[in-house]
Amino acid sequence: MKAIKNCLPQNSDSGQDSDALRKMSEATRRASTVIESELKKLAEMDMVIVVGGMVNAGKSTTINAIVGFELLPEKNIPMTLLPTLIRHKPRQSEPELSIHDPQRINELLERLRILGSDEQASLRSCGEPLQRLILDGRINRSYQGQENVSRTLTSLNDLFSLSSQLGVATPYEHYCRIDHMPTISVEYSILRDQDNSGMRGQLVLMDTPGYNEQRRGSLSGIVREEVYKQLDQASGIIGLMDYTQSDPQQEDTFCEALSRISRQSRCNISAWVNKWDQKNQNSEDENQVKSRLAGKLDGVLTRDNVYPVSARNAFLANTALRELEQNTRLPDGDANPWVKDFYKATYGDSWQRRIKGLTAEDIQEDAEDLLNNSCFQQPIKNMALFDFRTALQ
Ligand SMILES: Nc1nc2c(ncn2[C@@H]2O[C@H](COP(=O)(O)OP(=O)(O)OP(=O)(O)O)[C@@H](O)[C@H]2O)c(=O)[nH]1
Ligand SMILES: [Mg+2]
Known part of the structure; x- marks a missing residue:
């Protein structure tokens, strides 16, 4: 605003008018660039x-x-x-x-x-x-x-x-x-x-x-x-x-x-x-x-x-769902301790027996239930x- 005010025409001489208008449009362009960048930062x-x-x-x-x-x-x-x-x-x-x-x-x-x-x-x-x-x-x-x-x-x-x-x-x-x-x-x-x-x-x-x-x-x-x-x-x-x-x-x-x-x-x-x-x-x-x-x-x-x-069950369920989506199976439980925690949270203490024969789709469905219940x-x-x-x- 200050920049715009400073270049308003001071008298009515036409040569000076066009010069002042040019300066004014330049100042307006600069001001609008500043506003645009501020809006971008806000966004x-x-x-x-x-x-x-x-x-x-x-x-x-x-x-x-x-x-x-x-x-x-x-x-x-x-x-x-x-x-x-x-x-x-x-x-x-x-x-x-x-x-x-x-x-x-x-x-x-x-x-x-x-x-x-x-x-x-x-x-x-x-x-x-x-x-x-x-x-x-x-x-x-x-x-x-x-x-x-x-x-x-x-x-x-x-x-x-x-x-x-x-x-x-x-x-x-x-x-x-x-x-x-x-x-x-x-x-x-x-x-x-x-x-x-x-x-x-x-x-x-x-x-x-x-x-x-x-x-x-x-x-x-x-x-x-x-x-x-x-x-x-x-x-x-x-x-x-x-x-x-x-x-x-x-x-x-x-x-x-x-x-x-x-x-x-x-x-x-x-x-x-x-x-x-x-x-x-x-x-x-x-x-x-x-x-x-x-x-x-x-x-x-x-x-x-x-x-x-x-939070723990949501973590286990979300991590399992992401793995199933990306790799269609869960990684090895010995190298990834969270996998055993996921099975235990989903299937209880007897998880080793209960996961036998489950397909990736079954596990995905159970992971979704675990997420909902979290x-x-x-x-x-x-x-x-x-x-x-x-x-x-
Ligand atoms: N049972 C259960 N345990 C949880 C849950 N969320 C976190 N924990 C356990 O609580 C303990 C602390 O969890 P953190 O996430 O480290 O807690 P924090 O608030 O970040 O702790 P600081 O960074 O030390 O202040 C860990 O042993 C977690 O496994 C939950 O939903 N259920
Ligand atoms: Mg912490």
């Missing part, structure tokens, strides 16, 4: 949905389930330390991991290599991939394929955890900035058959460390602060609750955090109650869970935004609808 803007919750709630498993690949490290011990972005890229079947400024991590590896003999002993007790990385490896700018991506992320998380315990300075804060986080691009298997033409941006999920993550050493105390201050850039938050968590205070603490966030930001919040496969006749039913959480999160969400889910599809549908249709309104 391509990422829609970030943060998956948050306490340690071990199943945050990484939830994202692996959506993606249909075992990409993010998940274990029954505190695992995720580095927040990680997973971007849905239609038609990209091979996951690709990008690491921002890898030289900062390579400098950390150098610092570990010159530690004294006591610390070197702790290095020898860590997992083999990390030991090899510390001994003579380096981190690259990008990694392709499920195995490389998963191994690299596990090593990176272990590297930051070990460095923190040894009191070695890490570039942790740098990697907590949303534009510096390790980022995986891949097509989410759960959105594969969706019509993407109406999308106004790219859907991105953020895996986070547990809200109560407290690793000893140089990172203790800063993890939560660094990660949660990124939330003002989120379009939505999935608050993951652990159905099997027996300490109600854990849930209260995270609900208070969600209430605080909801007062500060306008983002859409839903609560997913994970590990629903552990429900039995004596435990809380769906109605009770919804009422309890909607009560605790009054003003943040309603009963309709509380979803009991089994109750995962409804919240996914709502999340995608919210994200693509309303985030920019």
